[in-house]
Amino acid sequence: MTLIVEKFGGTSVGSVERINAVADHLMRKHADGEKLVVVVSAMSGETNRLIGLASDITDSPSPREMDVLLSTGEQVTIALLSMALQKRGNDARSYTGGQVSIKTDNVHSRARILNIDSVKIQDDLDKGRIVVVAGFQGVDESGNITTLGRGGSDTTAVAVAAALRADECRIYTDVDGIYTTDPRVVSGARRLDSITAEEMLELASLGAKVLQTRSVEFAGKYKVPLRVLSSFEEGPGTLITYEEEGSSMEAPLISGIAFQRDEAKLTIRGIPDHPGVAHQVLGPISETHVNVDVIIQNASEKGLTDLTFTVPRGDYDQCMDVLKGLVTKLGAQDVKGDDKIAKVSVVGVGMRSHSGVANTMFKTLSDNDINIQMISTSEIKVSVIIQEDQLELAVNALHDAFELDVK
Ligand code: ADP
Ligand code: ASP
Ligand code: MG
Numbered sequence: 001m002t003l004i005v006e007k008f009g010g011t012s013v014g015s016v017e018r019i020n021a022v023a024d025h026l027m028r029k030h031a032d033g034e035k036l037v038v039v040v041s042a043m044s045g046e047t048n049r050l051i052g053l054a055s056d057i058t059d060s061p062s063p064r065e066m067d068v069l070l071s072t073g074e075q076v077t078i079a080l081l082s083m084a085l086q087k088r089g090n091d092a093r094s095y096t097g098g099q100v101s102i103k104t105d106n107v108h109s110r111a112r113i114l115n116i117d118s119v120k121i122q123d124d125l126d127k128g129r130i131v132v133v134a135g136f137q138g139v140d141e142s143g144n145i146t147t148l149g150r151g152g153s154d155t156t157a158v159a160v161a162a163a164l165r166a167d168e169c170r171i172y173t174d175v176d177g178i179y180t181t182d183p184r185v186v187s188g189a190r191r192l193d194s195i196t197a198e199e200m201l202e203l204a205s206l207g208a209k210v211l212q213t214r215s216v217e218f219a220g221k222y223k224v225p226l227r228v229l230s231s232f233e234e235g236p237g238t239l240i241t242y243e244e245e246g247s248s249m250e251a252p253l254i255s256g257i258a259f260q261r262d263e264a265k266l267t268i269r270g271i272p273d274h275p276g277v278a279h280q281v282l283g284p285i286s287e288t289h290v291n292v293d294v295i296i297q298n299a300s301e302k303g304l305t306d307l308t309f310t311v312p313r314g315d316y317d318q319c320m321d322v323l324k325g326l327v328t329k330l331g332a333q334d335v336k337g338d339d340k341i342a343k344v345s346v347v348g349v350g351m352r353s354h355s356g357v358a359n360t361m362f363k364t365l366s367d368n369d370i371n372i373q374m375i376s377t378s379e380i381k382v383s384v385i386i387q388e389d390q391l392e393l394a395v396n397a398l399h400d401a402f403e404l405d406v407k
Contacts, residue, residue: 002167003035003125007135007157010044011174012231013077022172022231023084026130030090035125037164039135039157040081042073047150063108067137067147070109071096074134074153082132092130095120097137097145102156104138104146111138111146112214113155116163133160154215162222169219169226170237171211176230177238178203178210180404181257186396188405192255194239197226199255199347202381206345207260216240253357254348254402259395261342261388263293264316265373267308268323270333273300280330281307284322290315294343294376294385304333308374310385313339341373342391345383346398358382364401370394 006026013019022038030036041047050069054061061069078094085092101117124131135153138146148155154171161169178200179189195203197220204213210228219226219240229237271277278297285292295309311319316339323335351357358375361382365372370393374385386394399405 001033001035003037003164004029005037005039005157005161005164005166005169007039007153007169007171008041008231009153009171009173010041010046012172013040013081014044016080018231019077019080019084023081023088025231026085027088027090030130037121037125037131037133037160037166038081039133039153039160040074040077041135041153043077046073046076064144067108067145070147071134071137071145074136078132078134085130085132090130091128092132093124094132094134096134097156098139098143100133102133102138102159104140104148106140106142106144106146108144108146110149111140113138113148113159113218116159118160118163121160121164148214149212151209151212152214154212155218158215158218158222158224158226161224161226162218167225169224171215171226171228172231173210173228174230174232175210176233176235178208178228178256180255181395181399182208182210182259185259185392186257186399186405188399190405192238193236194241195255196349197240197242199349199380200240202345202347202378203256203258206258206347206381206383207343208256208258252348253350253354254346254404255350256347257344257395257398257402257404258347259342259344259391261391262313263310263341263343263385263388264313264319264337264339265308265310265341265385266316266319266323266335266337267306268326268330268332268335269306270304271307271330272332273303273305277305277330278307281323281326282309284326285309285311285319288315288318288322290319294374294383296374310341310343310374340388341385342388343383343385344391344394344398345381346402347381349380351380351382360401361398364397365394368393368397370397 082092082094103115104111135156177191183189201216226240293310298306370390372384376383
């Protein structure tokens, strides 16, 4: 008998009709002989609604209480889905993260899963039950509720699949697979039949939210057979593959384009250049636990240098305050910033064996009058920082230039 973990995202369980449709689908699969563990997200919009309620009470909710609050969204859907399954004749059981011992570290709002006890789940499966597990949540060593970061139900699903050694983990969402870029931004985006875990990891971490980055890391580590599918229509979806490095010689040059809105850029100018400057500027930033992304230090001129870096937009004000505090201390000229920037990245393992990708990217952006503010490259990606209001133009132009719509 095959054991499958199926995950349904917010839109897929966004109404009573959708929950009933998911229950019908699960009953069909169960009748086909699949043992099923189901992981669900909160109903679409619910997590944002809860965040809104907290911010109506206080500007600085305690991380512990925030996780207690946000985990309620998923608790609603596990109960409703289990009721729908019971109504259809399956003795389904719902479990919160704590009830099936999804143990995490204690970093509230972005906890990492350490361990899952699968005994209870196995026992239910052996009794023919469909097991419904709340995504996005766990408990730390002391029993405090934790959450795994936005989009974290994907990670719950993959982690449960790894713990149970499931035959497949299926992520059902509101698009019918992984595309060359977000199909909501480029109408000609093409669904991929498969993508390597390495490329998907890069796309996810560069902003493609179709899978949470951590879920792809988990899948790669435990080689979990993973597929992304639509919960609205039948289809093959996209399979994540685990090819050995080097076996992807035939791979297309570029597999996809990812982008990240809501970024901000800060520059501290005219700092006397000597060993330790980067540490003196970025050390205090990292102490605030802000994630710094792209960093550029200019060649020094007359002993002075500039340092520019990007951070998530929500952290802009805090970082600006830190930098302003450093101006006098470091003898720098001034600080400036821009909180209306975005990052666009082209990703592909084919880049390893071909040159010219960066050049095509730069020429395409130049042909479209898009100014590149910062550049960052790795073996399989090139990222640029541009003005946010040119993001859609850039993604569409690059999608054309790399001929991603043609197979
Ligand atoms: P869920 O609620 O099911 O977890 P998400 O909204 O988190 O769904 O992720 C699905 C969304 O990801 C799609 O609606 C799509 O807009 C977006 N997306 C971004 N990049 C891609 C991509 N390369 N392929 C498919 N979808 C993408
Ligand atoms: N409900 C959480 C969120 O909106 C987790 C998830 O949907 O995966 O981010
Ligand atoms: Mg998601």
